[in-house]
Amino acid sequence: MKSEGSNSGNSRRKFLKGSALAAAGFYIVPRNVLGGPGFIAPSDKLRVASIGVGGMGGSDVRGVTKTGKVDFIALCDVDDSRAKGSRELHPKAKYYNDFREMLDKEGNNIDAVTVSTPDHMHAVAAMAAMKMGKHVYVQKPLAHDIYEARMLTEAAKKYKVVTQMGNQGSSGDGVRQMVEWYDAGLIGEATKVYSWTDRPVWPQGIQWPTEPVTPPSDLDWDLWLGTAPYKDYVGNLVPFNWRGWWDYGTGALGDMACHIMEPPFRVLGLGYPKSAECSVGSVYVGEFKRGYFPESCPPSSHITLRFDRPGKDDLEFHWMDGGIQPNRPEELAPNEQMGDGGNGVIIEGTKGKMMCSTYGKNPQLLPTSKTKDANVPQTLHRVDGGDGGHYNNWVEACIAGHGSEEFKNLSSPFSIAGPLTESVLMGNLAIRSYDYRTPKADNANQFDYPGRGIKLVWDGPEMKVSNFEPANQFVKRDYRGDYSL
Template sequence: MKNKPENPSQSSRRGFIKESALALAGFYIVPRHVLGGPGYIAPSDKLRVASIGVGGMGYSDVSGVFKSGKADIVALCDVDDTRAARARKDHEKAAYYKDFRIMLEKEEKNIDAVTVSTPDHMHAVQAMMAMKMGKHVYVQKPMSHDIYEARMLTEAAEKYKVVTQMGNQGSSGDGVRQMIEWYNAGLIGEANKVWSWTNRPVWPQGIPWPSTPITPPADLDWDLWLGTAPYKDYVGNLVPFNWRGWWDYGTGALGDMACHIMEPPFRVLGLGYPTSAECSVGSVYVGEFQRGYFPDSCPPSSHITLRFDRPGKEELEFHWMDGGIQPTRPEELAPNEIMGDGGNGVIIEGTKGKMMCSTYGANPQLLPTSRTKEVNVPQTEYRVPGGDRGHYSNWVEACIAGHGSDEFKKLSSPFSIAGPLTESVLMGNLAIRSYDYRVPRPGADNQFDYPGRNIKLVWDGPNMKITNFEPANQFVKRTYREGYSF
């Protein structure tokens, strides 16, 4: 049967509807940068990622982001060609650079996000440059080397409306969420004391800087590796791991582990800036009864005490111990039960009881541990799919959805949370460095006083300033080497 010819009125009406539909489509289909603003990525797109530092933990970060299934690695950067080789093989189409500044400038239009997995002293300058370009960032822990850097990164994340995440993957685990639910249910009452500890360092600390420089490996750009730090000749036993024990580059046992271990009680108790810090450190002896003084190196062990004011509540006392120092074993723990995971852990003491966990907030337990199976509280906290293994996807999904989205609100460790946590961690290092600050003793040859000892440093968090010992403030912020800015 032949179709009847349309009458003019039907044709005009259908043409109007068709034209209207096209007009509406033209109105709604707009460029992604217009729709979502800076940093917005259309849901149908994959996240285009550039990675700075792609050996060691950097390789794990690149792989974790890629395995989310929603990201493409389009550029790689590393100062060490040998350590970068595995990532370059996995992502053969990715452009490769040695200088992050050149990479970000050349790839600015080709990338949406950046991962930063370099030594601690480079985190802030690399993340800040990316954020100023409107790029989302994932930064390994600690998110900065200095307190000032942590504050500036936190403020920049909000200013530039980018999606951020620190690489403390335990914050995406179920353990910390379980502890929040237990605490909010009142199972241990009001917390008044926290104990946290680690068996780190497992690298040299409390040692003199090597006296004999050597030639850097041919595949390592030593000048770029130094980056913001003062220039020094290359020495052995530093790269790729033992830099952690030197203040110019690393942040010691605190920087390595506290973002994993202090994070659960920090989140459970909703802590902000500490109000004071004090410490003691382990001694290193050189010769008979002589304490070595090595101010360039982190100490072999330390005990930090931070205090936090909480409006309407008792002041919280927060202890950190490293180098194998541990708190007194709780009487609620049976003789054959492991405290934490043996070498690391957390105990939160409350007015009605205690709870404990391992590194990353894993294996949360009420004490005595028999209570753990006896209680059942409602699940109120969001669980990240895959737990700590979903930490990368947690960030990738939020980057794709954009700043302020529902996925953004599900982030485990955005800078709004990671920033104050990092500042508290680094406050411990400020106390350590103040403890070892020395001045010549008047009228005595080769004798010194240590005015930063036997003192509780009072911290003005909003203004980032120690109010009762001015020399301590030199450790709030570093001066960068020429060629690097923040």
């Protein structure tokens, strides 16, 4: 097993090539002569293990496989039936249910790990791999809570590994086009950002089911719960609806904001927000009675983040979900689509506006007639294949190693994905603070909501809310059992 801080990019392939040169120095036959055009020698392939290989994890396995530059050594999932497709795709890969056992047994045989579990298990799995010197690809959102995101960002730097978050739009041409437009001054200085999604498309704002159900025989429920508090298995939770529960998921914001907020973050070079406030949609149970379900993410929300920009006015950044959308820009004609309809971004500037849809696709200046005349120099590197090249962007960097040119061209390394995820999760911290309640002093059956009506002031470097202490309980959660970072 590699020691902590080892650089797997300083790889065995270099050792093997050097050994071959020493042993057969009189003559070396080029790889392409031995294997034909496009041939990749086994020593040049990235050895990969995957944690979570059903659903989105299966998509990640297929995406990494299509690069043609990897060997899958091991697969891990807590749900045997969901893992079936990936196991059939890679029948020679060893299969595990517990990622800790997999890393312990296969540590010497792998270079990189993909993590595609539910949100609450991202950080512990990724951190365990990075401490072993393994490169990691982690699905969005990078982590379940702000503390985890910060720790993963710092670990990537400490252990000198190649990292990537699974927000594929960051590899697309659209976000790079928007950066170039903005840098060329086409919309002036940005003043406001609006981002929105039609998610959730799973239940949120509901009561936890009261009737336990026997877990499926092919699901290890205890391993699925992982870091989360123990609860009996309930129906309609696995494999998808866990997203709406705070113990496991991060709601509509966590699911979509790493895709939708990423373009303006990249365009404007944003860091930590300075404040956050929100409002959430109500849930009604029975006749005109509002339900209070703090275990569940709300059915809709509107979050306002403010970012400090030295020497400039604060930037106002809006996030809306559950069908809430910003006012339609006057520059859009009645028959023109705003974003992609259900999702999108609008950046308002002192001289104009620009817009895109999910993943930064279809960037447009407003009015859209300006777009075809926007000829600015291309200044940014383009990823081969655009957003479809996101996996290859990571694989190539892993093979080349930490600090390589390929490493410098990564689309969403944790140095970028970490602060983005922290800002996304700051919105969830505001939501949970909004719903925090205490019994009234004069009537224990009635409640106060002290987090409402407060603009939470965020100290990014210290990772804490400075003006409402109860909010800080949502910065970092406790893990069950022996799980730790």
